[in-house]
Ligand code: ADP
């Protein structure tokens with residue numbers, strides 16, 4: 001379904017377009033109308049299916065324009081990262097609605113900054129249960145005009161032991177309210193919350209699996225004909241991935257590329273179906289131990305390989321099958337870690353890439369191949385990132 005079929009204000013449509021979204025995901029198509037009607041809702045849908053927009057867009061729409069009602073929407077998330085992320089996304093959805101003021105509150109950060117943001121008229125608060133309780137206790141967060149409360153990743157919040165906090169928070173919010181719950185799974189404790197705190201909720205279950213993982217930064221690089229190997233080398237030097245996987249479509253390409261990288265001193269090795277089992281096992285264990293850090297493989301040879309800590313996936317060749325794109329990039333960004341997926345495209349392959357984007361419902365952003373200066377800048381940024389960890 002297209003976003004413009006969802007009866008959304010023009011400001012939202014523009015913002016969503018800026019974000020590169022064209023079609024709404026299934027959970028979005030189903031949940032947005034229900035939320036806009038003000039009904040209670042339970043939404044079950046896997047990670048990566050776009051739940052943030054499913055509640056974030058209606059949240060932005062529901063805020064009273066020019067109102068001074070204080071906090072109208074409260075969104076609870078299990079972790080600080082998720083709270084920050086959801087808040088940033090809501091900022092984007094409301095880019096053309098200056099009256100919408102989202103604010104993130106989470107532990108491990110200074111109170112005063114959050115307090116002054118709340119005082120400046122925040123009307124959507126996204127926070128972790130602990131810190132939200134803290135602000136309620138200090139009366140820096142007032143919920144008497146709250147109209148909607150959203151429990152995002154409700155199952156995860158319960159797993160993390162937030163049940164009591166959530167119940168306390170629910171007891172502080174007006175009874176006349178909309179209660180929305182999103183969860184990837186629906187175990188009995190979730191059903192119990194639903195029963196106790198929701199009023200005749202609409203249940204929406206989406207069975208489709210996640211298309212792509214949101215912890216993966218996806219980029220593509222347009223490369224002149226015949227320069228893919230050079231581009232790959234530059235990217236490896238610039239980003240210094242600890243472990244990377246490079247996908248090629250043929251065994252021959254795997255061999256040629258491996259040779260080209262090894263001859264330039266990269267710790268690379270190839271993996272494909274013509275190799276003997278013993279040498280495949282050897283390559284894999286070298287990769288797992290890190291003595292080889294660039295693994296070049298065909299889709300078939302790499303099937304089922306699950307190595308922890310792969311931080312970068314390269315599509316040296318575009319995958320032949322759109323579904324492969326998801327499998328390939330899924331080797332990185334696992335277990336809550338971030339990862340990168342870089343795709344090299346030559347000439348008309350850009351159209352195939354657009355097709356992959358549509359199929360995977362994802363946004364792959366264009367990035368220029370780094371120049372030598374860029375390589376230096378990327379390294380500085382990386383050092384700063386490490387220093388800040
Ligand atoms: P979930 O909460 O279900 O795990 P997110 O809301 O974090 O999923 O969304 C996952 C990724 O998909 C994010 O990068 C988001 O920007 C992107 N996304 C969400 N909705 C759409 C859409 N309709 N079209 C394209 N990308 C989308």
Ligand code: MG
Nearest residue numbers: 051052152153
């Ligand atoms: Mg989410």
